[in-house]
Amino acid sequence: MTAFKTIKGVPVKTISGNRAGASFEGQLYYDSDGVGTFKFVGALAAGTWASGGAMNNGRTTTGAGNATQTAGLVFGGDPAPQKAKVEEYNGSSWTNQNDLNTGRGIIGGLGTQTAALCIGGNPGGGEKVALCESYNGTSWTEVNDLNTARYDAEGAGLLTAGIATGGNTGSISAINESWDGTSWTEVGDLNTARLGSSNFGSQTAAIYATGDNSGALANTELWNGSSWTEVADVNTARNVIAGAGTSTDGIIFGRTADTEAWNGTSWTEVNNMATTRNGMGGMGTGQLALAAGGTPAATTTEEWTIAHPIKTIDLS
Numbered sequence: 001m002t003a004f005k006t007i008k009g010v011p012v013k014t015i016s017g018n019r020a021g022a023s024f025e026g027q028l029y030y031d032s033d034g035v036g037t038f039k040f041v042g043a044l045a046a047g048t049w050a051s052g053g054a055m056n057n058g059r060t061t062t063g064a065g066n067a068t069q070t071a072g073l074v075f076g077g078d079p080a081p082q083k084a085k086v087e088e089y090n091g092s093s094w095t096n097q098n099d100l101n102t103g104r105g106i107i108g109g110l111g112t113q114t115a116a117l118c119i120g121g122n123p124g125g126g127e128k129v130a131l132c133e134s135y136n137g138t139s140w141t142e143v144n145d146l147n148t149a150r151y152d153a154e155g156a157g158l159l160t161a162g163i164a165t166g167g168n169t170g171s172i173s174a175i176n177e178s179w180d181g182t183s184w185t186e187v188g189d190l191n192t193a194r195l196g197s198s199n200f201g202s203q204t205a206a207i208y209a210t211g212d213n214s215g216a217l218a219n220t221e222l223w224n225g226s227s228w229t230e231v232a233d234v235n236t237a238r239n240v241i242a243g244a245g246t247s248t249d250g251i252i253f254g255r256t257a258d259t260e261a262w263n264g265t266s267w268t269e270v271n272n273m274a275t276t277r278n279g280m281g282g283m284g285t286g287q288l289a290l291a292a293g294g295t296p297a298a299t300t301t302e303e304w305t306i307a308h309p310i311k312t313i314d315l316s
Contacts, residue, residue: 028313037312047251047261049273052290052301053093057085060295063109063118064242064281066156066200069288069303071113074281075135076121078105079297083123086135088113089290089301098139102131108199109281110155110162110179113137117179119164122151128169132184134159144183148175154199154208156223161203163187163223168195172213176228178203188227192219198243198252198282205247207262212239216255220267222247232266242282242291244304249286251304254278254294259304261286275300 014032059077067073072089076082083103087094104121111117114137121129130145146153146164153167153175160181167173174193177184194211201207204225211217218237221228234252241254248264257272277294284290289304 047259047270047287047304047306049259049271049291049302049304051274052303053089054299054301055087055094055293056096056299057082057087058297058299059085059293060277060279060297061106061152062279062281062293063107063121063155064283064292065109065111065113065116066158066244067111067113067116067283067290069284069290069305072283072290072292073109073113073116073135074292075109075116075118076100076104076107077281077293078279080124082297086140089292094301100140101133101142102129104129104131104151106151106168108153108155108164108167110157110164111135111159115159117143117155117159117162119155120146120150120153120167147177147184147186148173150175152195153177154197156199156201156206157203163199163203163206165199165206165208165223166190166194166197166211176223188223190221190228191230192217192221194219194239196239196241198241200243200245200250200282201247207243207245207247207250209243209252209262210234210238210241220262234260234267235269236260240278240295242280244282244284244289245286251286251289253282253289253291253304254280273302275302 059082062077070091075086084099086097107121108119116135118133130149133140150167150169153164162179174190194213197211206223209220216237218233238255243252250262253259255278257276260267280294281292287306
């Protein structure tokens, strides 16, 4: 006799509320928050940009770190007096916070909304500084300097473990420094020196994409914690861009309206930004990102979202 359990299929999981993400994609589940409600999680929809709350201080070449779409942070930037201004984003609006100790533009950043690092920069007149400041969610404190003064060094990682890559030291640089929460150590340099790039990921797994070295570049390099390796080029060469995400799931945007998504192997053109600009602060993930400010000293904020559609199954 056939056992019933061999023909009835796989049991449906009981889960509370809406669920999304790669681990739920394609699954049917019972929502215990509803009454007799079954839900199906579809494949990722195409990502889209939508308007977010305007910043209080229009700026370009701002630092942004690796904050999130709903807990964002920008600091410094051009023109004066934005060079010292700091703002936090709560998912809908920006709030002014305590200024940097030393105002500057063309700066790098890493960390979160409540634990960030401002890296190098240009206080004015083309000056290059090694100065770094840490943020605790309330105030800024000077910490150990970079080994090499520069502006436009792009940061990736956290306040306790990050990297600062590329930039302008008087010439276009390939220098890469690693931060352990206390001090900087020079580690493996880029294969291609450049500035105006996007750097996102962690201290041991990052992507450094595009940039400028006597012209816009399409180059992408992957960091493994000790060295950089050339990987697939972006589709549209450009510079002075922003990005967000990890070494296996990220996006870049800016200079043109084009947005490109990275899956760990290759770049794919996805939906464009609403407002073309460059020099933005970028933060978040490959699925939930934030683009803040940009040339010409814009207050514009856009939010990037890729979502799993969830369909409620009608059992009536």
